[in-house]
Amino acid sequence: MEPISLADMDSHALMNRVDTKYVLGIAHLPELLESVGYSYRVLCVESVRLSPYSTLYFDTPDHECYRQHHNGKLNRLKFRIRQYQSSGACFLEVKAKNNKGRTKKQRIAIDRFEESLSASSRGFIEAVTGYFPELIPQLWSSFSRITLVNRNQPERVTLDLDLAFSDGDTRRSLPNIIIAEVKQELDERRSPMRQHLHRLHILQMRVSKYCLGMILLKPHLKCNLFKAKLHAIRKIA
Known part of the structure; x- marks a missing residue:
């Protein structure tokens, strides 16, 4: 696939967007890339097209962010530090999901992971949210990502594979699945990626890597509303 550089992708950042997610088996990847290759360019950072990511998620001691997602709260927040290992860049990010189904991400560059927030x-979190919740590290995650940029419309597609989660003591991995996310300015079903996934009979699935990691590592958490989804993911894997 034709490459696109990190600098050229800046105009496709889509920090305020509509997300559509899918979970599929790793065996679909070669066919998927071949089928949509003419419609997208692939992010290439110093010749690397499969980029490793590391993420540290923060939550309150009573897991408020997790509980809000589990209980279906429409306006909710997530807090994380993410390192893009191919470039070395590290960001503190606040993701807000609103009741219109839109995701807005705000971030600042930081030097390194902070297990105790500086x-x-x-101050950045308080400026974004209007308050500062008590936040502690809850979950590490890692994965490798292929990022595709649509040639003709404002759309990015991320394909995350080799997912692994850790809370410091225990590690769980999901090596046989891909979490695909189509990120668009508006909800456009004529996306080549969405159309091809539909032809493969792969249905949309709202899935949070943070919540997925938490239920895999912390079985004491309430997860009744996630059980069917977790069963479907395990079946795909």
């Missing part, structure tokens, strides 16, 4: 990081 004063400037706390």
Whole structure:
């Protein structure tokens, strides 16, 4: 596939967007890339097209972010530090999901992972949210990502594979699945990726990597509303 550089992708950042997610088996990847290759360019950072990512998620001691997602709260937040290992860039990010189904991401560059948030990081979170919740590290995640950029419309597609989660003591991995996310300015079903996934009979699935990791590592958490989804993911794997 024709490459696109990190600098050229800046105009496709889509920090305020509509997300559509899918879970599929790793065996679909070669056919998927071949079928949509003419419609997308692939992000290439220093010759690397399969980029490793590391993420540290923060939540309150009573897991408020997790509980809000589990209980279907429409306006909710997630807090994380993510490192893009191919470039070395590291960001503190606040993701907000609103009741219109839109995702807005705000972030600042930081030097490194902070297990104890610095004063400037706390100030950024307070500036974005209007308050500062008590946040502690809850979950590490890692995965490798292929990023595709649509040639003709404002759309990016991320394909995350080799997912692994850790809470410091225990590690769980999902090596046989891909979480695909189509990120668009507007909900456009004529996306080549969405159309091809539909032809493969792969249905949309709202899935959060944070919540998925939490239920795999912390079985004491309430997860009744996620059980059917977790069963479907395990069946795909």
